[in-house]
Amino acid sequence: MRLAALAAAVLISASAATADPGAWKTEWPDTDFTRTNIANWSEIMSGGPPKDGIPALSSPAFKRVANERRIGDREPVITVEIDGADPRAYPIRYLTWHEIVNDSVGGVPVAVTFCPLCNSGITFDRRVGGRTLTFGVSGKLRNSDMVMYDMETESWWQQAIGTGIVGHYTGTELRQLPTWMESWAEFKARNPDGLVMAEPDYPRAYGRNPYTNYDSSQRPFLYNGEMPPHGIAPLARVVKVGARAWPVERLATAGEISEDGLTLSWRAGQASALDSQSIAKGRDVGTIRVKDAQGRDVPHDVMFAFAFHAFHPDGTWMLK
Template sequence: MHRLIPLFVAAVLVAAPALSEPANWKREWPGTDFSRTNIESWGEIQSGGPPRDGIPAVDAPEFYKSSAENTLKPNEPVLTVAMDGQSERAYPIRYLIWHEIVNDAIGGIPIAVTFCPLCNSGVTFDRRTKHGVLTFGVSGKLRKSDMVMFDRETESWWQQAVGKAIVGDLTGAELKMLPSWMESWSQFKARNGREGLVMKQPDGRRPYGRNPYQGYDSSSRPFLYNGEMPPHGISPVARVVRVGDKAWPVARVRKAGGVSEAGVRISWEAGQASALDTGEIARGKDVGTIRVRDAQGRDVVHDVMFAFAFHAFWPDGQWMIAP
């Protein structure tokens, strides 16, 4: 963490833990019902540095066909969302690393495409709930180093990695996760030809293409995380493939050339740069692309996250470290 470049993350590095009394948050969060929560201690929630909406979510993004894109480098990571009857959409991590949430809709289905850089967690949610369609923003708070989102309709707080409300009126509610995956821009473009859609650069003053977390995925300890480290001697920032409550180390999948276990087939293909390595995303080390499919070849909901985050949110989860 000592090599992070001094953009907005400089403020994050010196941020003190958030005050642990909800009364101190009321001015910033007048609509949040702090009497409702399912976390054990307010001390679990800390300030990440930026205030509410200091990392601005993107609403109603624009897209154009992949044939018109000439900015992305071939190995740059994108988060791909594919829905039946619709063109696949690529959400470049060069944008998500600065905005973390994109509120979009595909084929009439409202979705939230999310990326937490500190956990390397990229998850897509259906924004429809029994409480109505929600729109999400970045709270500026962290819990177990993972982004705490909030919905603008009730100002409830949500844990990004698990898609569950942890504070406010909607405490206990859960978002449906949708299949999506990270891959390189060249992999997306090769599969979709000229017909794939790619998100346009947001209208924000950010150095898109730069990584504000330089060296993070080779750090020895996650930022603002005081929980247990992963078992089995696994590095806290080693990537693992989470499917439900099971985690496969990416190193194992890569070495084996893919694995078929627990009803899923996990493949690995070279060519995708880490977004959290060097200062320029396109120069990041090759971490490869993971795809997870079921026996019928259908994409399965999964996340390629850091090992510490899996252990933090699935402490009783199963580590798939050997055949």
């Protein structure tokens, strides 16, 4: 489905959905809507699919790198490397259609997440206060970003910042892990004995991008907030570390930037998941790594500029 057709279908659904907890109670009987940090319920929009209409995955199957034949070399994967476990690759060709994978790596329960509308790919530790949560896709959006929910309390969580926004866990922050997005070829070369998530058993067009040409659009999808400052295009990619954002265009030109105690590097070879209909044929957006002064990987995200500005309106733009 082309983005314009998808947008039309979803906008009809979104406009029909009332931003009112009273209207949501049937679908969310266990969510405590009296606890929230949302100032105005109109910030919450329907993304089209209902609760679990985009099915999150749990405990997926894996195969060895040498046995994988479907994935194109330039296709993006989210890489999770945790001491004591084989490195794991979570292909965006699957996350595009499922958005959340609940897994356990090296004894660490993780949620590997990807919001296509924000290009946000983040991995969280699922443990909160001694409890391990299991996450699903609510079907709701805020600032065009996925609202997750936990199946234990049906609290709502903002994916782009890993923070509870409605219910029992309002204000609680998930711990972000230092994972990154890279090409399948890069993962294979570094981890020839690593693991890759196997294709899920769902009737989905895996490998196809349902948001064709989205990252070339002039405006974000289902977003009514402010556009980013400094003349930065809304769908330009930025590297987010905390409340700082480095434009990827600047990083790609420099190749490497060392400032504020971090070293950010850019290397060609990774396809955009939001460009051509076939993810493997997407234009090159490069792979980014972020390390601290000791050479350790740093939690970060490569997201669209509008989303960074929406969730960090007072954030710092690292422009030069």
